[in-house]
Amino acid sequence: MSFSAPSLLLAAPLTAYLAFVSPWLGRRQYDRLARRRDHAPRALVHAYRLWIAEEWVWVAVAALILVLSPGVRPADLGFATPTNLSQIAPAVAGMTGAIVIGTVLLHRLARSGRAVPGQAAVAELMPRTSAERWHGLGMAVTAGVCEEIVYRGLLIALGVGALGLSTTAAAALALAVFVAGHWYQGWKGMAVVALLGFWLTIVYLATGSLLPPIVMHVLIDVRGLVCLPAPPRGTVGQAV
Template identity: 50%
Template sequence: MTLSPDLSAAGTAAGGALAAYLLLGEPWLGRRMYATLARRRDARPDALVRYFTFSIVFWWALAAVAAAALLLSPGASAADFGLAPPDDAAYTVLMVLLFGAVAVASGRHFHTLARQGRHIPGRDAVAAMLPRTAAERRLAVAAAVTDGVCAELVYRGVLIALGVGALGLPLYAAAALSVGVYALAGWYQGGTGVAVFALFGTLLTGLYLATGSLLLPVAVHVMLSVRDLTLPAPEPAGAPGGAA
C-alpha cells in the first residue's frame, strides 16, 4: 500500500483541527460523557437514549469534517483516505467471513455466560452502555455502525493521510501515530481501556494497510462493536438480584 495525498492548506487545516480534537478532546469528552452516563443510568430512563443519540450525531459531524478535508484538497484522491476497493477482494471476503464467525460465536458464548450468571469478559467496562429495552438495543446497533464507519474514516483514513501528506511521515510511522491517538479514546475505561484500544487499533490498522481500503476495517469494527454493545446488561442497582 502506498499513499501520496497532496493536501491543500484548507484540507490540512480541516484535517489538523480534526486530529487536534481526537488527540486532546475526545479522550476527555469520552471519559466525562461515560462517567455522567454511569451516574444517571439507573435514575433517568432516557439516559442511554440521550447518550447514543448525541454520540451518533457527533460522530457523523466528525465524519463531515473528514470529508471536507478530502473535498478541499483537489490534489488528494479518495483512495488516499482509504475510500477505495480493496486490493484483494477474495482476501477481504475471507476475512469478513472469518471475523463474522468470530463475532457470532463469541457473542453467543457471552450470552450463555450471562444466562448462567457467570462473568462476561470486558462487560464491566461498558456496563452503563448496554441496552435494557428494545428501543435502546436499536440505538445501540445504530451507534455501533456509526462508530465502525466514522471512527475508521477519521482515525485510519484521515490521520494516516494527514501524517503522510502534511507531516511528511513514512506510511508506517503515520499508521503507528494513528494507533497511538486511537488508543487514547479508550481512556474512559481507564488504563486497561487504553491498552485494549491500542491492540484493537493495531488490528484495524493492519487490515487497512494489508488491503489499501477502509472496507475491511469498517466491517470488522462494526461487527465487533455490535457484538459488544448488545451484550446482556447487568441488573440495575437495587433491582432484585442486582448490585446494591
C-alpha cells in the same frame, strides 16, 4: 498526496480535538452517564444520540478536507475497492468466526448470571430496553463507519501527506489517537482496543480500502452493544 492550506486549517483542530479533547470529554460524559443512568430512564438514549451526531460531524469535516484538497484522491483516504483480498481472507474469516462463536459463548455466560469478561468497563453503555438497543445498533454502525473513516483513513493520510511520515509511523500515530479516544474504558479496556485497532489497521493497509475494517468494526460493536445482555444493575462500569 498533497493537502491544501485550507484543508489543513480544518484538519489541525479536528486532529487536536480527537487526540486531546475527545478522550477527556468522553471520560466526563461516561462518568456523568453512570451517575444518571438509574434515575434518568432516557439518559443512555440521549448519550447515544449525542455521540452519533458528533461522529457524523467528524465525517463531514473529513469530507470537506477531501473536497478542499485537489491533490488528495478519495483512494488516499481508503475510499477504494479492496485489493489483496485473497491474502487476508483467511484472517478475516477467522476473525468473523471468532466474533460469532465468542458472541454465542458470552451470551450464554451472561444468561447464566456470571460476569462477562471486559463488560464491566462499558457496563453503562449496555442497553436495557428495546429503545436503548436500537440506539445501540445505531451507535455500533456509526462507530464502525465514522471511526474507520476518521481514525484510519483521514489520520493516516494526514500523517503521510501533511507530516511526511512513513505509512507505518502514520498508522502507529493514528492508532495511538484511536486508543486514547477510548480512555473512558480504563487501561484494560484500552489494551483490548489497541489490539483490535492494530488488527483493523493491518487489514486496511493490506487492502487499501476502508470497507473490510468498517465491516469488521461494525460487527465487533454490534456484538458488544446489541447481542450481549446488559450486566445486572449495580455492577461496575463495547463500542470500539
